[in-house]
Amino acid sequence: MVDFNDNSHRRYNILTGEWVLVSPHRTKRPWQGKEEDVVVEERPSYDPSCYLCPGNERAGGHTNENYKEPWSFVNDFAALKNDVPQAKFKSGLLKAESESGICKVVCFSPDHSLTLPVMEVSEIEKVIALWQHEFRELGKKPDINQVQIFENKGATMGCSNPHPHGQIWAQRTIPQEVSKKNKQLREYWNNNKSSLLGDYINEELELKERLIVDTEFFVALVPYWAVWPYEVMISPKKQHRTILTLSAEERLDYAKIIKAVTIKYDNLFKISFPYSSGIHQAPTDGQDWDSWHFHMSFYPPLLRSATVKKFMVGYEMFATPQRDITAEMAAKTLRNLADEHYTKK
Amino acid sequence: MVDFNDNSHRRYNILTGEWVLVSPHRTKRPWQGKEEDVVVEERPSYDPSCYLCPGNERAGGHTNENYKEPWSFVNDFAALKNDVPQAKFKSGLLKAESESGICKVVCFSPDHSLTLPVMEVSEIEKVIALWQHEFRELGKKPDINQVQIFENKGATMGCSNPHPHGQIWAQRTIPQEVSKKNKQLREYWNNNKSSLLGDYINEELELKERLIVDTEFFVALVPYWAVWPYEVMISPKKQHRTILTLSAEERLDYAKIIKAVTIKYDNLFKISFPYSSGIHQAPTDGQDWDSWHFHMSFYPPLLRSATVKKFMVGYEMFATPQRDITAEMAAKTLRNLADEHYTKK
Ligand SMILES: O=P(O)(O)O[C@H]1O[C@H](CO)[C@@H](O)[C@H](O)[C@H]1O
Ligand SMILES: O=P(O)(O)O[C@H]1O[C@H](CO)[C@@H](O)[C@H](O)[C@H]1O
Numbered sequence: 024m025v026d027f028n029d030n031s032h033r034r035y036n037i038l039t040g041e042w043v044l045v046s047p048h049r050t051k052r053p054w055q056g057k058e059e060d061v062v063v064e065e066r067p068s069y070d071p072s073c074y075l076c077p078g079n080e081r082a083g084g085h086t087n088e089n090y091k092e093p094w095s096f097v098n099d100f101a102a103l104k105n106d107v108p109q110a111k112f113k114s115g116l117l118k119a120e121s122e123s124g125i126c127k128v129v130c131f132s133p134d135h136s137l138t139l140p141v142m143e144v145s146e147i148e149k150v151i152a153l154w155q156h157e158f159r160e161l162g163k164k165p166d167i168n169q170v171q172i173f174e175n176k177g178a179t180m181g182c183s184n185p186h187p188h189g190q191i192w193a194q195r196t197i198p199q200e201v202s203k204k205n206k207q208l209r210e211y212w213n214n215n216k217s218s219l220l221g222d223y224i225n226e227e228l229e230l231k232e233r234l235i236v237d238t239e240f241f242v243a244l245v246p247y248w249a250v251w252p253y254e255v256m257i258s259p260k261k262q263h264r265t266i267l268t269l270s271a272e273e274r275l276d277y278a279k280i281i282k283a284v285t286i287k288y289d290n291l292f293k294i295s296f297p298y299s300s301g302i303h304q305a306p307t308d309g310q311d312w313d314s315w316h317f318h319m320s321f322y323p324p325l326l327r328s329a330t331v332k333k334f335m336v337g338y339e340m341f342a343t344p345q346r347d348i349t350a351e352m353a354a355k356t357l358r359n360l361a362d363e364h365y366t367k368k
Numbered sequence: 369m370v371d372f373n374d375n376s377h378r379r380y381n382i383l384t385g386e387w388v389l390v391s392p393h394r395t396k397r398p399w400q401g402k403e404e405d406v407v408v409e410e411r412p413s414y415d416p417s418c419y420l421c422p423g424n425e426r427a428g429g430h431t432n433e434n435y436k437e438p439w440s441f442v443n444d445f446a447a448l449k450n451d452v453p454q455a456k457f458k459s460g461l462l463k464a465e466s467e468s469g470i471c472k473v474v475c476f477s478p479d480h481s482l483t484l485p486v487m488e489v490s491e492i493e494k495v496i497a498l499w500q501h502e503f504r505e506l507g508k509k510p511d512i513n514q515v516q517i518f519e520n521k522g523a524t525m526g527c528s529n530p531h532p533h534g535q536i537w538a539q540r541t542i543p544q545e546v547s548k549k550n551k552q553l554r555e556y557w558n559n560n561k562s563s564l565l566g567d568y569i570n571e572e573l574e575l576k577e578r579l580i581v582d583t584e585f586f587v588a589l590v591p592y593w594a595v596w597p598y599e600v601m602i603s604p605k606k607q608h609r610t611i612l613t614l615s616a617e618e619r620l621d622y623a624k625i626i627k628a629v630t631i632k633y634d635n636l637f638k639i640s641f642p643y644s645s646g647i648h649q650a651p652t653d654g655q656d657w658d659s660w661h662f663h664m665s666f667y668p669p670l671l672r673s674a675t676v677k678k679f680m681v682g683y684e685m686f687a688t689p690q691r692d693i694t695a696e697m698a699a700k701t702l703r704n705l706a707d708e709h710y711t712k713k
Pocket of ligand 2: 175180181182183678679680681682683684690
């Protein structure tokens with residue numbers, strides 16, 4: 024019997040149909056490369072030069088509302104605009120088509136100094152409520168078929184402003200990553216008449232070795248096929264196609280588990296942990312997406328410490344993603360971390 | 369008629385079957401985020417502490433040969449090993465299988481101070497000759513079905529040692545990125561009995577707007593579907609499945625165009641330009657790969673300057689790659705740069 028804890032192997036991602044290369048024996052490799060800066064900053068609750076703080080002026084010349092709760096607005100430098108006429112271009116082997124959409128910025132809090140792990144659960148609940156509102160309203164529009172909610176946290180993740188905020192990019196076509204999941208989820212649904220992710224979660228709840236946090240309605244785990252060293256997925260145990268059908272109790276639980284996971288993240292290296300997170304949900308194209316089961320994933324870049332990250336470069340770009348520590352090792356580390364934020368002690 | 373130079377659109381990658389979102393209007397966005405360090409270092413030709421310099425000791429306790437020409441050895445911390453017994457694991461929705469292979473390091477030169485753009489064409493030719501040798505020998509092994517040659521250049525690209533070197537990871541299974549191309553190339557070949565990439569190159573040679581360098585046997589261009597801001601592809605005009613069938617003249621030409629492209633890269637921001645490059649070639653699995661047409665791609669992370677890179681984060685991770693400057697804008701910029709290295713003036 025081959026020991027996968029000590030031998031290179033590939034694992035299959037049931038949600039995308041792709042593989043990840045795992046090289047557990049490689050954790051011994053010394054690191055002499057680039058180290059990230061550790062920026063430990065005390066931020067004020069209000070920063071007059073921040074373009075996301077309430078009442079301040081933004082680059083586009085707009086002025087922010089004097090918001091007291093989570094607040095959203097249309098991105099001044101949107102990658103997607105909704106006034107693009109539909110057109111297709113084809114000439115020989117060149118193929119393109121216009122893309123339209125709406126990009127929004129979601130401020131999580133008026134308080135410049137906060138991040139999700141140090142916000143109150145009730146405040147995170149309000150963020151979820153705003154996500155629900157935006158998802159509902161954007162998804163209703165006839166030319167919006169996919170609504171992508173995400174957060175880039177930390178300078179390492181291309182985030183240009185530390186004010187707690189995320190983004191929503193909603194668009195006409197179904198993007199690649201979602202298409203892959205559409206296919207896998209639907210195929211399983213058609214064959215088994217049950218949720219692929221739901222069945223997977225049940226399996227993980229029994230095995231326990233990749234669990235991080237297990238609440239009444241939600242679970243946080245390191246997926247078996249995780250790519251990023253400390254990748255985590257949060258998902259409702261019961262099948263919900265989107266965040267819109269959560270009950271009040273479930274939404275509260277969702278807020279709690281987001282706080283719990285991000286606290287563990289910060290505690291890992293005792294810094295404000297960088298990541299990109301995103302919620303994958305059923306498309307809003309009016310098609311039958313019975314098979315969908317929403318989930319929120321966190322892709323954090325750090326590998327060994329606050330300063331050494333995992334580089335997804337050469338081999339990963341040209342061949343396939345590769346990781347050193349196994350999902351089980353990562354899960355164990357995260358699970359054993361304190362539930363209270365390190366700054367609160 | 370919609371102007372794709374000014375409106376968001378998606379472009380189709382004929383080689384992978386995937387799409388990239390292009391947002392040309394977004395180039396006006398101000399940047400207030402993370403800036404990379406510019407490390408301008410004068411390196412000595414020999415560094416006693418470098419584990420890749422001739423005669424030095426490596427981390428694993430091995431001693432480097434006193435090599436005078438490009439030289440390769442097996443990676444001391446290989447992600448892939450060839451002594452892994454084949455095994456498959458399946459339990460419920462968990463699926464894995466062992467993966468075996470060989471990882472090698474290819475030192476481009478004994479001279480610690482060099483990089484490809486400042487090496488002589490004849491020296492680059494010797495690097496290509498070593499790639500050919502490795503590709504041939506590794507590819508011959510019965511359990512090696514894919515040989516990935518690549519280079520991570522610069523600290524930003526996870527390169528932990530500035531000594532000029534690349535890597536080769538050769539393995540049993542066909543990795544994801546290559547599988548996508550296998551499918552697209554073969555489909556086109558079956559339908560048209562000609563090389564998809566060859567036909568595309570002919571189209572670009574006529575259009576000219578995405579060309580960077582055009583030599584007798586090779587062309588360097590920014591592909592229509594480029595993802596990275598200054599992505600470049602080098603490919604032979606005539607169909608070669610792998611680098612093994614190049615004539616002596618063609619190999620010389622290949623060396624010349626690698627030098628020409630990397631010089632332009634360095635001249636762009638007057639720094640040693642970081643990138644990951646990789647050569648995609650026909651698998652070595654003994655199957656019929658008549659449809660293959662080898663090409664070398666460069667994925668450089670920098671966007672606006674030596675310090676501002678493009679972050680492939682939130683939206684890119686959860687949805688689809690996105691770029692701001694168009695392939696045509698990038699090609700024009702690169703094409704117009706001097707052919708001589710900026711340090712040589
Ligand atoms: O092998 P190296 O140079 O130590 O490591 C570098 O290249 C590898 C292959 O692209 C990546 O997996 C690593 O993340 C990167 O740091
Ligand atoms: O929109 P921002 O925060 O200016 O930009 C950031 O997030 C975007 C969406 O993930 C990325 O396309 C950018 O590369 C990144 O810098």
